[in-house]
Amino acid sequence: MGIAAGIAWEEPGWERVAPGVGRRRLPAWDCTAGLVAGDEGALLIDTGATVREGAGLRRDTGVLLGTDRRVTHVALTHPHFDHVLGTSAFAGVEVYGALGMGELFTRGADELRTDAVRHGVEPRAAAEAVDLLVRPRHEVPDEWGVDLGGGVRALLVNLGAAHSGHDLAVVVPGSPPVVFCGDLVEESGWPQTGRDSVPARWPAALDRLLELGGEDARYVPGHGSVVNAEFVRAQRERLARRFGVS
Numbered sequence: 001m002g003i004a005a006g007i008a009w010e011e012p013g014w015e016r017v018a019p020g021v022g023r024r025r026l027p028a029w030d031c032t033a034g035l036v037a038g039d040e041g042a043l044l045i046d047t048g049a050t051v052r053e054g055a056g057l058r059r060d061t062g063v064l065l066g067t068d069r070r071v072t073h074v075a076l077t078h079p080h081f082d083h084v085l086g087t088s089a090f091a092g093v094e095v096y097g098a099l100g101m102g103e104l105f106t107r108g109a110d111e112l113r114t115d116a117v118r119h120g121v122e123p124r125a126a127a128e129a130v131d132l133l134v135r136p137r138h139e140v141p142d143e144w145g146v147d148l149g150g151g152v153r154a155l156l157v158n159l160g161a162a163h164s165g166h167d168l169a170v171v172v173p174g175s176p177p178v179v180f181c182g183d184l185v186e187e188s189g190w191p192q193t194g195r196d197s198v199p200a201r202w203p204a205a206l207d208r209l210l211e212l213g214g215e216d217a218r219y220v221p222g223h224g225s226v227v228n229a230e231f232v233r234a235q236r237e238r239l240a241r242r243f244g245v246s
Contacts, residue, residue, distance in 0.1 A: 007020070007022070007037060007064055007065075008064075009022040009064070013060070014035070014060070014064065015226075017034075017178050017218055017220060017226060018172065018174050018175070018176055018177075018178050018218060019174060019175075020036060020037045020038065020152055020172075020174075021034070021035070021036050021037075021172050021174070021178045022034070022035050022064070023035070023045075023180075023220050023226070024057075024060070025224075026048050026049070026053060026057075026082075028049065028120065029049055029082040029119070029120075029223070030188055030223045030224065031046065031048065031049065031082040031083060031222065031223060032045075032046065032180075032220060032221065032222055032223065032224075033045065033046050033047065033048060033057055034046065034170070034180045034220060035061055035064065035071075036148060036152065036154050036170075036172050036178075037064070037065060037069075037148070037152070038147070038148025038149040038150045038151075038152030038153075039148070039149035039150030039152070040072075040147075040148060040149025040150065041072035041073060041146075041147075041148040041149055042061065042065055042069060042070065042071045042072055042073070042148065043071070043072070043073040043074070043075060043146055043148060043154050043170070044057065044061060044071045044073070044074045044075070044090065044093075045074075045075050045077060045170050045180045046075075046076060046077055046083040046084070046182070046222075047074060047076070047083070047084060047085070047086035047087040047089065047090065048082070048083075048085065048086035049081055049082040049083075049085050049086065049116065049121055049129075050085055050086060050116075050121060050125045050126070050128075050129050051085070051086060051088055051089055051125070051128055051129050051132060052086075052125065053085075053086045054085070054086020054087060054088065054089030054090065055086070055089040057086060057089065058071070058089045058090060071090055071093055072093060072094065072148075073093060073094045073095075073096065073146055073148075074087060074090055074093050074094070074095045074096065075095075075096045075097075075146075075154075075156055075168060075170050075180075076095065076096065076097040076101065076136060076168065077167065077168050077169070077170070077180065077181075077182025077183070077222065078098075078163060078164040078166055078167050078168065078182045078183060078222075079097070079101050079104050079105065079108075079112070079164060079165070079166055079196075080115070080164060080183070080194075081112055081115050081116035081119065081121065081126075081129075082116075082119070083182070083183075083222070084105075084112075084133070085112075085116060085121075085126070085129035085130070085133065086129070087133065087134040088129070088132035088133065088134050090134075094137060094138060095134055095135070095136045095137050095138070096136055096137075096138045096139075096140055096144065096146075096156055096168070097136035097138075097139060097140070097166065097168060098139065098140055098158045098159075098160075098166035098167060098168040099139045099140060099141045099158060099166070100139065100165070100166055101135075101136050101139060101166045102135040102136050102139060104165070104166065105133055105135050106135070109130050109133065110130075112130055112133070113126045113127060113129075113130040116129070116130075140156045140157070140158045140168060141158060142157075142158055143155060143156065143157050143158070144156040152172075153172075153173065154170055154171065154172050155170070155171040155172075155173070155212075156168060156169075156170055156171075157169045157170075157171060157208070157212060159184065159205045159208055159209070160198075160201060160205065161196075161197075161198040161201055162184055162197070162198055162199075162201045162202040162204075162205035162206075163182065163183045163184050163191065163192075163193075163197055163202065163205075164182075164183070164194070164196050164197065165196040165198070167182055167184055167205060168182065169181055169182065169184070169208075169209055169212065171212045171213065176216050176217055176218050177213050177214060177216065177217040177218070178213075178217060178218050178219075178220060179209055179212060179213040179217050179218070179219045179220065180220045181209055181219055181220060181221050181222065181232075182222045183221075183222035183223065184202070184205055184206060184209065184222070185206070185209070185219055185221040185222065185227065185231075185232055185235060186221050186222055186223045186224055186235075187221045187223065187224025187225045187226075187227050187231070188221075188223045188224030188225070189223065189224070191235065191239065199239070199242075199243040199245070200243060200245050202239050202243065202245075203236050203237075203239055203240040203243075203245055203246070206232055206233075206235065206236035206239070207236065209232060210229055210232055210233060210236075213229065214229070215229045216229075217229060219231070219232050
């Protein structure tokens with residue numbers, strides 16, 4: 001029996017999304033962290049808002065995967081504080097982000113720290129997380145496949161600029177397929193725009209998500225409950241109307 005079949009997602013507070021695929025809604029900012037487990041490796045999607053939150057994810061994933069397994073890969077869906085500042089808790093892991101994210105972390109560290117504090121992270125914790133911030137070792141220009149063993153693969157897809165300047169989706173083929181959307185999709189509130197958002201491109205990014213996942217996929221938003229294709233399509237239409245794009 002492969003590792004995926006033996007995971008009891010409910011024990012540490014995680015939610016099973018599909019065989020070998022789960023996610024957790026982190027406290028405070030209701031940010032989603034995802035996990036895809038294969039026989040030879042495991043991919044974590046997003047790492048939380050602080051080093052402490054990242055360490056909690058490392059501990060929880062260790063319980064899920066067992067003593068002889070660990071997270072081997074991290075994918076960052078976009079460069080906002082609540083999704084990336086816990087990455088330093090995963091030393092030695094292969095980190096992936098959209099093309100250009102590493103440079104953004106280098107030149108935008110002060111802005112990232114300020115944004116974290118503005119949203120409620122304690123200043124010392126924000127400074128620590130930014131000082132220890134891990135730049136992606138692998139920057140995805142278009143698509144990048146990650147083989148986790150036992151027939152489990154994840155496809156990382158650079159969707160360009162939409163919610164942020166560097167949006168990345170994670171697609172896990174299966175029955176059902178699972179798409180980790182980052183904040184391109186939000187269920188617990190209206191999708192947020194910021195200074196790095198490109199609203200004119202957002203509907204097209206959601207079209208691409210629907211193309212990647214299809215009608216039967218489970219779509220995991222950056223914040224909120226897992227949704228279906230109908231929800232993503234409806235959110236796409238609302239965004240298009242709001243921003244005056246087709």
